[in-house]
Amino acid sequence: MLVTAHMTILARCKLTPAGYRQLDQRLGALNRLYNQALENRIKAWSERRQALSLYDQYRWLTHLRAQGREGLGGFALGPQRGMLKRLDEAFKGFFRRVKAGQNPGFPRFRPLSRCVTIDVTKVGKSMVKGGKIHVRGLPAIRIRHSQALPPGEALKALRLTKRGRHWEASLVYAVERQALPATVRAVGIDMGVRKRMTLSDGTTYAPHKRAWKRIRKAQRAVSRCQKGSHRRRKRCARLARCRRREFVRQRNACHRASTRIVREHGLVAVEKLNVKNMTKSAKGTVENPGAKVRQKAGLNREVLSQNWSLLRSQLAVKAAWAGREYVEVDPKHTSRDCSRCHARNNPGWSETYRCGACGLKIDRDVNAAVNILAAGVLAAGASTWAIGPCVAPESCMGVPRHSRI
Ligand SMILES: [Zn+2]
Numbered sequence: 001m002l003v004t005a006h007m008t009i010l011a012r013c014k015l016t017p018a019g020y021r022q023l024d025q026r027l028g029a030l031n032r033l034y035n036q037a038l039e040n041r042i043k044a045w046s047e048r049r050q051a052l053s054l055y056d057q058y059r060w061l062t063h064l065r066a067q068g069r070e071g072l073g074g075f076a077l078g079p080q081r082g083m084l085k086r087l088d089e090a091f092k093g094f095f096r097r098v099k100a101g102q103n104p105g106f107p108r109f110r111p112l113s114r115c116v117t118i119d120v121t122k123v124g125k126s127m128v129k130g131g132k133i134h135v136r137g138l139p140a141i142r143i144r145h146s147q148a149l150p151p152g153e154a155l156k157a158l159r160l161t162k163r164g165r166h167w168e169a170s171l172v173y174a175v176e177r178q179a180l181p182a183t184v185r186a187v188g189i190d191m192g193v194r195k196r197m198t199l200s201d202g203t204t205y206a207p208h209k210r211a212w213k214r215i216r217k218a219q220r221a222v223s224r225c226q227k228g229s230h231r232r233r234k235r236c237a238r239l240a241r242c243r244r245r246e247f248v249r250q251r252n253a254c255h256r257a258s259t260r261i262v263r264e265h266g267l268v269a270v271e272k273l274n275v276k277n278m279t280k281s282a283k284g285t286v287e288n289p290g291a292k293v294r295q296k297a298g299l300n301r302e303v304l305s306q307n308w309s310l311l312r313s314q315l316a317v318k319a320a321w322a323g324r325e326y327v328e329v330d331p332k333h334t335s336r337d338c339s340r341c342h343a344r345n346n347p348g349w350s351e352t353y354r355c356g357a358c359g360l361k362i363d364r365d366v367n368a369a370v371n372i373l374a375a376g377v378l379a380a381g382a383s384t385w386a387i388g389p390c391v392a393p394e395s396c397m398g399v400p401r402h403s404r405i
Contacts, residue, residue, distance in 0.1 A: 001179040005321045006156065006172055011143035013160070013167035019139035023160075023167065026079075026138060029070045031115040033061075034083045038109060041091070054088040075137030082119030118160040125152035133158070133169060143169055150175050163244060164237050179323030186267035188373025189315075190334070190365045193302045194351075197257065197311070198365035200373040205257050208250055208305050211242075218242050254307055258314040262322050268315055269376020271331035271368075279303050329375040339370035 090107040097104035157172040188200040197205040218239040225232035279300040284290030319326035343357035
């Protein structure tokens with residue numbers, strides 16, 4: 001079975017010193033275009049009560065290009081339209097949130113330091129050729145990538161992002177993928193802090209430990225500097241590099257784990273956690289202050305550093321590519337119910353789950369993962385899933401819940 005999917009390839013950009021300068025200049029021009037477009041929208045509304053649409057702004061851009069302002073005429077249309085599109089999306093998001101009764105901030109004017117992306121909205125098939133990116137008006141950009149690139153016709157989007165001193169290109173291709181051979185093995189995944197993931201077959205994935213020492217050192221170095229100084233700017237850049245490196249490392253670890261899980265299982269069931277609600281501050285209000293605020297802050301930090309959302313989205317995307325099933329189940333009571341007899345116990349903080357009704361003694365995360373798996377299999381509705389090798393044969397062989405399925 002062939003599955004059409006979008007594949008993003010990240011590539012490191014290499015330019016000549018003059019090329020870097022030219023790219024920065026173009027980014028500056030695009031940033032001014034964004035700010036001007038924002039000003040036009042504000043003025044049109046305050047003076048004429050006219051709401052400018054994206055297409056109004058495209059027409060205005062055509063006018064600017066014809067006049068040759070800021071060298072916009074000699075520069076490909078795609079990135080300029082991309083900037084106007086970003087502004088349009090900012091407005092759309094703003095009004096959507098207002099409608100939903102939230103309290104969003106109005107789209108802001110952007111300083112150059114916050115403008116780091118060139119979106120090429122209209123891509124051509126010969127834009128990426130011979131190890132280089134060619135966009136009219138931009139210098140030739142050599143790219144380094146670890147994967148072979150699909151043919152140029154498949155290129156759907158191109159984005160250049162400035163990260164500190166470097167530029168990174170993300171190339172999105174529409175590709176046909178061969179679905180993986182079918183398997184009947186199913187797996188439930190419990191996500192946690194002490195172990196990042198525990199599978200229902202007993203496999204565990206180690207938690208993410210950040211290189212806090214390195215980051216803290218860089219943070220302290222920043223805080224010793226005078227605000228606005230050159231030294232501070234350099235040290236901020238160093239801190240950003242530290243954080244970026246950590247993120248990339250973690251993203252790669254998530255990729256390795258999610259690929260392995262999807263490759264080995266036909267059905268992947270995870271809990272639907274609301275990370276945002278879980279990591280709310282315990283601060284409370286002035287009249288009604290919360291308890292154990294620092295402890296909760298530490299837990300929140302740990303929870304957020306496990307990248308659960310990233311893992312879940314990677315699993316979902318890869319499952320779709322591979323023709324696998326992916327289900328999210330309600331995590332309610334999954335860590336309290338017994339996976340053998342469904343009695344509800346209170347495991348407290350203990351690592352071991354003990355059932356008062358049937359005497360099951362099992363790792364608490366594995367117990368939760370087995371419950372998630374059972375709920376996932378029910379949600380998927382098929383009857384052909386094999387639950388896989390059991391970790392505690394004496395405790396969950398002949399499980400009524402499983403034999404029912
Ligand atoms: Zn039990």
